[in-house]
Amino acid sequence: MEIYDILFWVLSAIAVSCALGVILSRNPVNSVMFLILTFFAISGHYILMNAQFLAVVNIIVYAGAIMVLFLFVIMLMNLNADVEPQKGQLVQLAGVISGGILFLVILAGIKSAKPEIMDKTSTDIGLITNLGRVLFTKYVLPFEISSVLFLSAMIGAIVIGKKEETKDPDAKAERVN
Amino acid sequence: MPVNSTHYLFLSLLLFSIGIMGALMRRNAIIIFMCIELMLNAVNLLLVAFSKIYGDADAQLFVFFIMVVAAAEVAVGLAIIVMMYRKVHSVDINILNRLKH
Numbered sequence: 622m623e624i625y626d627i628l629f630w631v632l633s634a635i636a637v638s639c640a641l642g643v644i645l646s647r648n649p650v651n652s653v654m655f656l657i658l659t660f661f662a663i664s665g666h667y668i669l670m671n672a673q674f675l676a677v678v679n680i681i682v683y684a685g686a687i688m689v690l691f692l693f694v695i696m697l698m699n700l701n702a703d704v705e706p707q708k709g710q711l712v713q714l715a716g717v718i719s720g721g722i723l724f725l726v727i728l729a730g731i732k733s734a735k736p737e738i739m740d741k742t743s744t745d746i747g748l749i750t751n752l753g754r755v756l757f758t759k760y761v762l763p764f765e766i767s768s769v770l771f772l773s774a775m776i777g778a779i780v781i782g783k784k785e786e787t788k789d790p791d792a793k794a795e796r797v798n
Numbered sequence: 799m800p801v802n803s804t805h806y807l808f809l810s811l812l813l814f815s816i817g818i819m820g821a822l823m824r825r826n827a828i829i830i831f832m833c834i835e836l837m838l839n840a841v842n843l844l845l846v847a848f849s850k851i852y853g854d855a856d857a858q859l860f861v862f863f864i865m866v867v868a869a870a871e872v873a874v875g876l877a878i879i880v881m882m883y884r885k886v887h888s889v890d891i892n893i894l895n896r897l898k899h
Contacts, residue, residue: 629801633809640813640836644820649828656832659813663839670850675861679842682865687835687872694876695828698883706825706890716822724815731811737803737851746855755855756862767866774870781877 625741628669636662649700653692660684672747806847813840827879827889831872838868 639662642655660683667676708716745751756764813836820833842861849857879889886893 626801640816672846708825713823720815720819731807760859774873778873778877
């Protein structure tokens with residue numbers, strides 16, 4: 622067994638068990654922590670597959686920015702295991718069975734797929750030089766459009782999250798005083 | 799048996815199914831959101847695996863764009879959840895089934 626295979630199985634076990642922890646833990650803060658661990662395991666897979674730039678971006682963007690945003694919102698709302706809403710046992714069982722059936726259906730579909738041999742030698746596809754060259758030649762238009770998407774998401778988040786102005790002039794005067 | 803594409807297919811499928819199960823099982827809107835992130839990451843993992851197998855950089859660029867869209871989605875979605883929490887003081891999705899308050 623090569624080192625690649627050992628690392629693959631270890632990282633897969635971490636990813637799957639932490640993903641189960643996300644959906645099974647009662648406390649939302651624990652869920653966020655498990656999800657961060659899952660993202661770290663997936664980043665490990667990226668490094669294993671010579672996608673170094675994506676591994677770094679995954680840690681910075683997902684584990685660093687997005688999950689901190691989640692954690693911030695959860696702590697802002699003061700959510701914990703006591704106020705966590707729980708579905709009935711029957712609905713939870715139905716969810717697990719539906720997810721399991723989806724798993725089995727797709728598994729039956731891809732079971733007969735011809736296994737492609739992984740080339741385990743190091744490549745430089747995932748390096749930032751190569752990715753940048755492709756991004757700014759072939760995919761320059763989607764890149765620009767995604768910047769517009771980001772701008773609109775930023776404005777949208779501000780507009781949605783803004784406190785509503787009170788129409789009542791007395792309330793406004795009171796707040797000024 | 800050395801690791802090949804089938805292993806990555808199974809791993810991604812397993813992570814995706816766990817995400818689906820979580821989205822169906824939980825009532826907390828934030829946890830459902832996190833399960834959607836998990837599903838997006840399962841797909842990202844598969845794209846990178848096939849990028850490695852076929853030696854193609856395009857798939858990694860797609861992962862990059864998925865991350866961009868996910869970040870924008872999280873910003874807007876969390877703003878909506880915070881707004882909903884201000885109105886009804888709960889993140890329980892069962893309260894939202896009436897669409898009026």
